[in-house]
Structure formats: structure tokens, C-alpha cells
Amino acid sequence: MLPTLSDILSTARVVSLPLSSRFRGIDTREVMLFEGPEGWTEFSPFLEYDDQEACVWLAAAIDFGWTPAPAIFRSSIRVNATLPAVAAEEVAAVLDRFPGCRTIKVKVAEPGQTIADDVARVAAARKYLGPEGRIRLDANGGWNVDEAEHAIHALAPYDLEYVEQPCPTVDELADIRTRVKYMGMPIAADESVRKSSDPLEVARARAADVLVIKAQPLGGIRRALDIAAQAGLPVVVSSALETSVGISMGAYLAAAVPELAYDCGLATVSLLASDVTEDPLVPVAGSIEVRRVVPSAALLDARAADPVRTAWWIARLERCYALLAA
Ligand SMILES: O=C(O)CCC(=O)c1ccccc1C(=O)O
Numbered sequence: 552m553l554p555t556l557s558d559i560l561s562t563a564r565v566v567s568l569p570l571s572s573r574f575r576g577i578d579t580r581e582v583m584l585f586e587g588p589e590g591w592t593e594f595s596p597f598l599e600y601d602d603q604e605a606c607v608w609l610a611a612a613i614d615f616g617w618t619p620a621p622a623i624f625r626s627s628i629r630v631n632a633t634l635p636a637v638a639a640e641e642v643a644a645v646l647d648r649f650p651g652c653r654t655i656k657v658k659v660a661e662p663g664q665t666i667a668d669d670v671a672r673v674a675a676a677r678k679y680l681g682p683e684g685r686i687r688l689d690a691n692g693g694w695n696v697d698e699a700e701h702a703i704h705a706l707a708p709y710d711l712e713y714v715e716q717p718c719p720t721v722d723e724l725a726d727i728r729t730r731v732k733y734m735g736m737p738i739a740a741d742e743s744v745r746k747s748s749d750p751l752e753v754a755r756a757r758a759a760d761v762l763v764i765k766a767q768p769l770g771g772i773r774r775a776l777d778i779a780a781q782a783g784l785p786v787v788v789s790s791a792l793e794t795s796v797g798i799s800m801g802a803y804l805a806a807a808v809p810e811l812a813y814d815c816g817l818a819t820v821s822l823l824a825s826d827v828t829e830d831p832l833v834p835v836a837g838s839i840e841v842r843r844v845v846p847s848a849a850l851l852d853a854r855a856a857d858p859v860r861t862a863w864w865i866a867r868l869e870r871c872y873a874l875l876a877a
């Protein structure tokens with residue numbers, strides 16, 4: 552069921568939000584928000600994505616705004632702190648923004664950095680947690696198989712829950728998974744699920760132990776649930792660095808997963824310096840609530856993108872809508 556383009560445009564707003572720490576190479580997050588009969592929803596593919604990829608995110612946004620959310624199994628979601636590739640001295644200040652989180656996801660393999668930078672950051676995260684709590688890594692495919700093997704050997708002493716997307720391809724994930732199996736080190740797949748034309752390939756190839764699933768990049772809550780069920784692997788629901796509106800879509804996805812064994816990557820509103828609501832979906836005692844979010848008119852105005860950027864997003868929406876309608 553597709554609403555009309557003018558339906559969507561009648562409530563659409565574009566906002567530009569500063570980040571409090573640089574993350575995946577950006578300092579500001581631009582997103583489009585609009586309201587459907589089920590509530591507010593978010594369309595926020597990253598700027599460099601082409602229309603083919605972005606139209607999957609639009610399908611997700613429309614699904615969340617126009618279709619009732621599926622049945623839920625829980626009303627709050629335990630979340631991990633997300634630690635960008637900052638210097639070791641900055642780790643404690645960033646982690647203070649994630650109150651009560653017992654799990655930290657540390658970004659590693661950042662272009663331009665070394666394994667020594669990763670070791671220092673992970674050591675600082677372990678020092679912050681103490682002997683309790685869990686640390687997982689996310690390399691965003693930044694290592695080849697040999698580099699991943701060396702890095703995992705260097706970082707394993709800090710006690711790791713899993714390593715997310717250590718290498719870019721499914722074949723490499725299968726290889727590194729075999730190489731570190733003797734250590735009991737699980738491998739999670741993220742880009743191999745959300746950026747693949749065949750999101751189940753990684754599961755069929757037995758190249759991962761855990762799947763990261765994201766609502767917007769996978770075309771919405773129902774499609775993400777379907778992929779998880781067909782893969783038959785444990786899942787971690789994670790964000791795409793959305794506002795609280797987009798995070799609410801992720802929270803409903805996490806709530807609808809029948810078995811949720813891992814803390815979810817849905818605390819990323821804490822990486823934004825401002826949001827679109829005065830009541831943001833940030834962690835309280837390590838969990839976020841499962842609820843819809845209504846943006847405040849004052850914040851939509853205060854954070855409104857300039858006319859050039861707003862026109863760019865409207866044109867993107869129109870092109871993606873045409874792809875979906877076809
Ligand atoms: O999973 C988390 O802790 C937060 C989400 C996150 O890391 C992320 C956010 C935006 C884009 C990509 C990623 C990623 O998991 O690679």
C-alpha cells in the first residue's frame with residue numbers, strides 16, 4: 552500500500568543535526584521526516600547512496616508510517632554504547648553519554664589509523680567497564696583476512712563478545728571465521744546483510760555467527776524480521792544513526808524479534824548533539840523504550856535544513872518514490 556507523493560510531501564520536513572563526535576566520516580546528519588496515519592517516520596539514507604539503494608529506505612519509512620507495527624515481545628530494549636574511532640583519552644567522556652550500558656561497541660580499523668590506535672581505544676573501553684560488561688568490535692570491512700587475524704589476536708585479551716564485519720566480502724568472512732574459530736570468537740555480519748542484493752547469502756555460506764539487522768536499510772520491520780527468520784541466526788538490531796523517530800522504528804523491530812540474545816545498537820541518539828524531540832530515545836539504565844516519537848514543532852524549525860538541502864531531499868524523495876511505484 553503506497554500513499555500518494557503529495558500525502559508524503561504535505562508533512563515532510565528536512566533537518567540537519569550536528570553530531571557530538573565525528574562518526575563514519577560525518578559531523579552532521581541530514582534526515583527527512585514525515586507523518587503517516589500510524590505516526591511520524593524517518594527517511595534518511597546517507598547522502599552518498601544512489602537512488603536504487605535509497606528507495607529501500609523509503610519503503611521502510613512508508614511501512615513504519617502507514618502500516619501498524621507487528622506484535623511485540625518486550626517494551627524496552629537493552630542497548631550498547633557505540634564508541635566512534637576516537638583517541639583513547641576521549642573514550643571515557645564519550646561513554647559517559649550512555650548511562651547504564653553494560654555493552655560497548657568499539658569502532659576499529661578506521662582509515663588512517665593503526666592497530667595501536669585500536670588497542671589503545673579497546674583498552675580504554677575495558678578500563679571504563681572494569682571486569683563486568685561486554686565489548687564487541689565493528690571494523691566496517693576495514694581489514695583483509697590477514698589483518699583481521701592479527702587484529703583479533705591483539706584485541707582478544709580485552710575479552711570480546713564478537714567482531715562485526717571484520718572484512719568486506721562473504722568469502723573473507725567465511726575465511727576469518729574459520730581462522731579464529733579455535734579462539735571461540737564469533738563473527739557478525741552487517742554490510743554483508745544490509746548492502747547485499749542477497750542478504751541471506753552470508754548465512755547460507757556459514758560465514759557469520761550473528762546477523763546485524765537494520766530496519767531502514769532492509770526495507771522495513773517486516774522485511775528485516777523475515778530475513779532474520781530465514782537466516783536462522785541470532786540477531787542484533789542496530790541503527791543507521793537516525794533521530795529518535797528513526798530509532799523508534801528500530802526499537803519496534805527489536806521488540807518484534809522473537810528471541811533477542813544480544814544488546815542492540817540503538818543508543819546512537821547519544822551521538823547527536825541535538826534531536827527533533829525534547830523526549831529523546833536515549834538509554835536510561837542501559838535500555839531504551841519501545842514507543843512512537845512525535846517531533847516538536849520548535850525543534851523541527853530550529854534544526855531545519857537550508858532551502859538548497861531541503862530541495863535536494865525533496866527531489867531525492869520524488870525519484871525514490873517513482874522507483875517504488877514502478
Ligand atoms: O550498532 C551500533 O552500535 C550503532 C550503529 C552503527 O554502528 C552504525 C550506524 C550507522 C551506520 C553504520 C553503522 C554500523 O554498524 O556499521
Ligand SMILES: [Mg+2]
Pocket residue numbers: 689691715716741742763
Ligand atoms: Mg556495523
